[in-house]
Amino acid sequence: MKQEIKELGTNKTCQLCRSSENDEIRYGKLYEYEDLIVHHFCLLFAPGCPQNGKDEEGIEGFLPQDVKKEIKRVRNLICCFCKKNGANLGCCNEKHVFGAYHTNCAWKNDVSFQFTSSFTTYCKKHNIYKQKSFKSIDCQICFDKIKTKEKSRTILMRCCKNTFHRDCLQNYALNAGVYFKCPLCNDKDNIKGLKEQGIFIPERDALWELEENAFSEFYQPLQLICESKKCRNKNKNAESVYMWNLCQYCGANGIHLTCFDGDINDSFTCSECNLALSNAENRKNESKIINNENKLDIKENKSIKKEKIIKKTWISDEEIIDTDTDDEILPSPPRKKRKLRNKQTI
Numbered sequence: 001m002k003q004e005i006k007e008l009g010t011n012k013t014c015q016l017c018r019s020s021e022n023d024e025i026r027y028g029k030l031y032e033y034e035d036l037i038v039h040h041f042c043l044l045f046a047p048g049c050p051q052n053g054k055d056e057e058g059i060e061g062f063l064p065q066d067v068k069k070e071i072k073r074v075r076n077l078i079c080c081f082c083k084k085n086g087a088n089l090g091c092c093n094e095k096h097v098f099g100a101y102h103t104n105c106a107w108k109n110d111v112s113f114q115f116t117s118s119f120t121t122y123c124k125k126h127n128i129y130k131q132k133s134f135k136s137i138d139c140q141i142c143f144d145k146i147k148t149k150e151k152s153r154t155i156l157m158r159c160c161k162n163t164f165h166r167d168c169l170q171n172y173a174l175n176a177g178v179y180f181k182c183p184l185c186n187d188k189d190n191i192k193g194l195k196e197q198g199i200f201i202p203e204r205d206a207l208w209e210l211e212e213n214a215f216s217e218f219y220q221p222l223q224l225i226c227e228s229k230k231c232r233n234k235n236k237n238a239e240s241v242y243m244w245n246l247c248q249y250c251g252a253n254g255i256h257l258t259c260f261d262g263d264i265n266d267s268f269t270c271s272e273c274n275l276a277l278s279n280a281e282n283r284k285n286e287s288k289i290i291n292n293e294n295k296l297d298i299k300e301n302k303s304i305k306k307e308k309i310i311k312k313t314w315i316s317d318e319e320i321i322d323t324d325t326d327d328e329i330l331p332s333p334p335r336k337k338r339k340l341r342n343k344q345t346i
Contacts, residue, residue, distance in 0.1 A: 015071050016042040016088045017103035025170045026107055028200070031059045036067055041200070042103050044119045045089055046070045074100070081105040092118075093126035110152045115195040124152075138287060140184055141168040143280075155197050159187035170199055177204045227270055228259035249273040 013020045014030065016038050022030050028040030036059070043049060043062045049070035051061040058064055070088075079087040080099030087100035091111075101111065101123075110124040137146055139154075140162045146154055153166040159182050173180045173194075180201050181188045191201060208214060224244060226233065233256050244254040245268040253270035260268060269277070 012037060014039045014042055014103075016046060016067075016074065016086075018084075018086045019102065019104040021104060024174065025167050027103060033059045034064055036064060038067060039103065041113075042088060043067065044115070045103070045113065045121055047090065048073050079105055081109050089121050091123040091126055092120040093122060113198045115198065115200045116192070137163075137291075138283070139163060139165045139168055141165065141172065143283060155194065155199065157182055157184070157187075158190045158193050160185040166198055169194075173199055173201045175207045177202050177206045179206045224254050226259055227253060227255045231256065231259050233258060247273055249277075 012022075012030070012032075014027070014037060017027075019027070019039075021027060027042065028044070030037065030039055038059065040060060043059060049062060049066050052066060053061045053063045055061050059067065074086055074088045076085055077087040077100045078085055079101045081101050082105050084102075087102055087105075089103060089106055089111075090100040101109070106113075106121060110127075112122045112124075112127045114120050114122070138144065139146055141164055144165070146163060146165070150165065155164045155166050155169050156162075157164070162184055164183070169183075172183060178201075180191070182190070195201065204210075243257055245257055245260050245264075245266075246252075246254040247270040248267040249269060250273055253272060255268055255270075257264065260266075262268070
């Protein structure tokens with residue numbers, strides 16, 4: 001029976017990539033099946049390991065005999081990065097002579113993973129997907145600055161041109177499953193482009209729907225408190241949803257319809273979401289200010305360099321120049337030599 005390993009011991013090492021790292025975002029789940037221990041992504045990208053079984057057979061459709069053949073095949077392959085044997089992946093470029101590499105070495109050396117139907121990897125030199133310039137400098141999930149060294153692991157969305165850390169977007173994809181969409185603009189049409197950039201989107205329901213009693217709270221009465229400071233209702237907690245205008249963003253807070261000053265069809269935003277939106281807007285404005293300041297600094301540096309360029313004017317030795325600057329006075333040019341005429345001899 002297939003079993004997921006959540007905590008690694010000293011002997012819990014992937015037999016394909018020979019790594020003991022248990023990071024689902026980068027390597028997929030670490031499975032133990034019979035006498036095999038392998039990462040899910042190592043199986044997907046294994047060049048000589050076909051998926052001959054059904055999804056419920058073996059390890060996600062990979063049969064034990066096929067996995068063992070692949071482990072034996074890569075046993076003596078040398079990694080071009082760490083120079084150790086057991087390299088389980090290779091660049092899929094036709095003219096590639098770079099060599100093989102381990103999965104963990106590939107992550108450390110900017111190898112690109114494409115989760116398309118063929119599951120291919122490309123070294124940094126032969127990466128067929130060229131990253132374009134960024135619109136923003138912040139990850140739109142964690143709101144951290146994107147460092148220069150992280151740009152190779154940064155995803156540029158084709159729909160809204162915003163940027164995300166690859167690990168942040170992958171974590172969201174693992175949770176959302178088939179309900180995955182752009183976190184900002186809700187676009188679903190550019191999923192293929194994300195797979196080419198290294199995002200694995202599992203074909204299953206979202207994790208929040210697979211939990212036991214995931215929808216039990218829907219059968220419980222609403223426990224809301226009216227956000228109006230001048231609530232006109234004696235009973236601030238009402239069970240009927242039709243008496244409330246719920247927050248358009250979180251749906252967890254609301255206001256009585258009788259306490260709401262707007263029209264009955266107008267949307268309502270709670271105080272918590274208002275605070276979050278204002279903080280996000282402030283960060284966006286700060287980012288614009290920083291970009292403008294950087295542009296001004298570049299212009300000032302260029303103007304200073306222009307001022308330092310002094311026009312070269314030649315002055316004679318007898319001329320005296322009064323100047324308040326400490327700039328060195330250029331020496332006078334040598335006088336032109338007269339051409340000597342050949343004397344005619346009689």
